[in-house]
Amino acid sequence: MTKRTDGRGIHDLRPIKIVAGVIPRADGSAYIEWGQNKVYAAVYGPKECLPRHIANPYKAVITYNYRMATFSVPDRKNPKPGRREIEISKVSGEALERAIFVEKFPNTEIEVNVEVIDSNAGTRVAALAAAAVALADAGIPMRDLVSAVGVGKANGQLIVDLNKEEEDADDAVDIPIAILPNSEEILLLQMDGLLKKEEWEQLVELGINAAKNVYEIQKQALKNKYCAKEE
């Protein structure tokens, strides 16, 4: 078993730090550093759903805006939201919807805005992890936090939390996965690359375990904000 380019073991996450409550104007917010990735997440709502025709009489509408800052990637990104950002926003919002008791807030909108300010592979899962903490910080009733991680394959090894160099390997397979940690329900799952089913069976276990480690860090971030005042 060879070490990875950044010295990690194959099942190791990069260092993760989460802080809850970093955008004072927002109803809830969080900041995450995940390796080199840095993402802010802010939640507004439940609020009036505008434009009105997108409102749902049965549940709150979740609007998730995943955006990357122009300076967050090696070459300047066009500030206009790209197809990648739009797709990620769609599947991430759908993932969060399962966690939130949306049926308690019909005809409203819960807006989740995430901004990636530095990136090195795995930003969509970092953003989701931050968004879940921001939703909890906003006091929105949820079944559980949403915890997320990337798993996959690079240089012939099945690994957890691919960095950019690994994601660019010839045989790279990248699988972002988000779960409800307690029920292990899979809320977000994407994959690109060439993978055998047996490899997937191993990776899903690695992903669920790693996401549960992220879960502990998310909970700690909330405790740090809300339990720290005890003497």
Place this chain on the structure above:
Amino acid sequence: MQEMIWSLIKDKTLAELKQGIREDGRKFDQYRDVKIDYEFTKNADGSASVRLGNTFVLAGVKLQPGEPYPDQPDQGTISVGAELLAMASPSFETGPPKEDAIELSRVVDRGIRESDAIDFKSLCIREKELVWITFLDLYIMNDDGNLFDAAAIAALAALKNTKFPKLGDDDKVVSGERTSKRLELNRLPMLNTFTKISDILLADASLKETKAADARFSVCTTEDGYLSAFQKGGSGYFTKAEVSKCIDLAYINSDKLRKLL
């Protein structure tokens, strides 16, 4: 308003499914009839129309010379677009592609690109200077559910049917002229989309079933047993056992679909 109507229909659809009945009498893992017609347009370098039940999709390919990406100087590339035409459904509107169309095109793209179906090096004309760019555009003409799989079949059929245009001395395509050289496909990656309603998994959902869905999971498989793309959508969830079941069914259904091409 439409949401409310679909929500009412969902209850009935689910009640019938619980008794093992699909509205058109199919088994849960069964596809509707697929009809593929090639070369509906002589202006495209490759084209195909696909009818999956009443879902109707057109795919057209245009090969155009262009500059390679700096990090892949000896490789051509593919660009997939999708339009949910306003004629296809009262829910679709004119205008630039929205998130549903963008997701559709990106999932079809991923399945093909990541399976190495196209040898991108074979699309190189002159290294660092000129490569073929494969523009594959999907037009949804009628939405009767499961647009993902219908679009993916149409995409493959059109690519399989593609011939290279003639390249002039000025590095531009000679309008209307085509060579006999075909675009070679190394693999035929097949997209299989499963729709989850309550705890029931359905292959090839009809429109009613699509509208009743809690979640959807698409898996792209190759004939040599690889998986080349996943995409989960919708606000519901999948368990890992359900994902595993979808993959197994996808291998079986893909083999059947591949024979139609």
